[in-house]
Amino acid sequence: AGFNSLNSVLMNDPQRPVAFEGLKKQLETIWRTLRVPPADTKHVRRYIFREASPTNLAHLFYQVSRWTQYHAQVQKTSELIYRREMLLSDLKDHLQVAGGVVDEALTHKLSDFYAYSHEAIYHCNA
Numbered sequence: 001a002g003f004n005s006l007n008s009v010l011m012n013d014p015q016r017p018v019a020f021e022g023l024k025k026q027l028e029t030i031w032r033t034l035r036v037p038p039a040d041t042k043h044v045r046r047y048i049f050r051e052a053s054p055t056n057l058a059h060l061f062y063q064v065s066r067w068t069q070y071h072a073q074v075q076k077t078s079e080l081i082y083r084r085e086m087l088l089s090d091l092k093d094h095l096q097v098a099g100g101v102v103d104e105a106l107t108h109k110l111s112d113f114y115a116y117s118h119e120a121i122y123h124c125n126a
Helices: 006-010 016-034 038-048 054-097 104-125
Strands: none
Touching: 016 054, 038 054, 054 104
16 A cells, blocks of 8 residues: 555555554464464453554554564474484484494584474574
8 A cells, every 4th residue: 555664554444444454454363373272362462452542553553563573483493303303214224224323424414403303492482
């Protein structure tokens, strides 16, 4: 609609309801994807979903941003955990094929495994 900033949307009475409904749909989709419990969405539904006021639209924009970042973090963490598990499986296979002998390839794989483990733990705690 040719808006240059969030403020221009907040102050544009005719477009505010359209933006409000779009952000509500986006937030509902994120919540469904993440399987967010109703108790965690109750406050937003009760106080922010009421009307398309500039204040509520600003709060809704913040909520969409916050949950979008959280969703990206969950996806990244899940991806790291999956890769870590694949590396662990590869380590076990390597040891079995090598007859329990530690070689240079195993040390590189072990290094990668620890790096993914560290990064996965970091993302879980971020």
